[in-house]
Amino acid sequence: MVKFSNLIDFFDKYDTKFLDEWYHNIQLDSNDIYKDEIKENGLLMYQLVQKTLANSISINELKELAHKVAKERVEANQNIGDFVYNVNYGRSLIINQAFSAEITRNELQLAIERINVTFDHFCYFVVRKYTLLKEQQIEEKNLLINQSHKDKLSLLGQMSSSFVHEFRNPLTAVIGFVKLLKTDNPTLKYIDIIERELDQLKFRITQFLHTSKNEGAQEKRKEILTVHLLLEDIIKFLYPSxxxxxxxxxxxxxxxxxIIANENEIKQVFLNILMNSIDAINKKEKPREITVETILDKQNVLINITNNGPLIPDDTREVIFEPFYTTKELGTGIGLFVCRKIIEKHNGIISCISNEEKTTFSIQLPVLRKETPHLTK
Structure with missing residues (x-):
């Protein structure tokens, strides 16, 4: 077995020269909090190369240094690409240095092979550990962001529930008196418009209440519903618009x-999507078209609501069901979020596809099977 004693002695003589040349030519950020450690790490790697040539290196030694370097690169928030460049620059210097040693051609070839294997393993261990630490760091940040987001949503839900309940009580009284007025004075001018606007306001208030966690405790029991009749009711309600x-x-x-569902909640979903469709084509040149279809299979019913309005960009579609995201000047950004919550609560799926010609919101709900024995509250 080749011991490379002459090459090891040669490296001992030039360690300082090597480190100085390497350190002054590597990629080094002045803001790197571990910049004072980098030269020391270079020396440790240089010594591990000598151990490689002397057959006295262990894989654990290489891993220990690699993990130390990876941890420092993550904590310094430095690009792993700079590390790879610096390591390979050191590899090149060492190999060039080996060419100057008085050793045989066979010894040189074997030495270069060992040096390359050591550097390859070292780079692999560093990059692998760096990637794991970065993924862990990102996961921790995402958990923190998600928890903060949930806390804000919870607080907003509690606040909106408190305020909106206060609004809903007098609104209920107003709606009741308007109905009495309409009964006593069926030809009273503007009474239909007032009634419709109050219904719209009640709908918006209900949207806010659905963001409150406590509202779920007050929901009505589910019942057997005919999908096309629900859609017809909503279309009739929106007829003036x-x-x-x-x-x-x-x-x-x-x-x-x-389907088996909460009628008010499913109607709210259909109403919201149809209202959005009307808003989308409001400023479009004629023809303005909305298509509502239902497709039935053994497991599900698919409700497609399509309009020929403008394209919804891909980046918008990705977040369109997230809370508080809106493209409307006076939008609240909770409409589609509430729709998604309701549909998911009914074990369904809601999605959107859009192109230059049309935009379709699709709702998939479990269909009521004939063998369903009874309903549960």
Whole structure:
């Protein structure tokens, strides 16, 4: 076995020269908090190369130094690419230095092979540990951000619930008296408009209440619902808005699509998406079109609500169901978030696809099977 004693002695003589040349030519950030450690790490690596040539190195020694360097690179928040450059620059200097030693050609070839293997292992251990530490760091930050986000949502839910409950009590009284006025004076001018706007306000208040965790305790029992009848009710409710901007609404229903759901909540989802569709095509040139269809299979019913409004960009679609994200000037950013919560609570899926010609919101809900024996509260 080749011992490389002449080469090891040669390296002993030139360690200071090597380190100085290496240190003055590497990529080094002046803000690196571990810049004073880098030269020491270079010396340790230089010594490990000598141990490699002397067959006295252990893999644990190499890993220990690699993990130390990886930890420092993460804590210094430095680019791993700079480390790779610096290590390979040191490798090149050592190999060039080996060419100047008085050893045989065979010894030189074997020495270079060992040096390369040592550097390859060292780089692998550093980059692997660096990646693991970075992933752990990112995960911890994401957990912190998510927890902070949840805390803010919870606080906002409590605040909005408190305020909106205060608004809803007098609103209920106003709606009741308007209905009495309409009964006593059916031809009273503007009474239909007032009633519709109050219903819209009640809908918005309900949206806010759905962001409160306590609201779920007050939800009504689920029941058997016919999907196309729910959609027809919402379209009739929105008829004034549809006529106002001259929208052509076409429907294609699977008439025997039944679901088990909370009626008010599912209606809220359909209402929100249809209102958004009307808003999307409001400023579009005619024809303005909305298509509502239901597709039934053995497991699910798919509700597609499509409009020929403007394209929703991919980056917007990725966050469109997140809370407080809105593209509307006066939007709250909770409408689609509440829709997603409701659909997921009903074991369904809501999604959106969009191109230059049309935008489709798809809602998939479990269909009521014939063998379902009964309903539970």
């Amino acid at each position: 549809i006529v106002d901007i001259d929208v052509n609404v076409s429907t294609n229903y699977a008439k025997d699509a039944f």
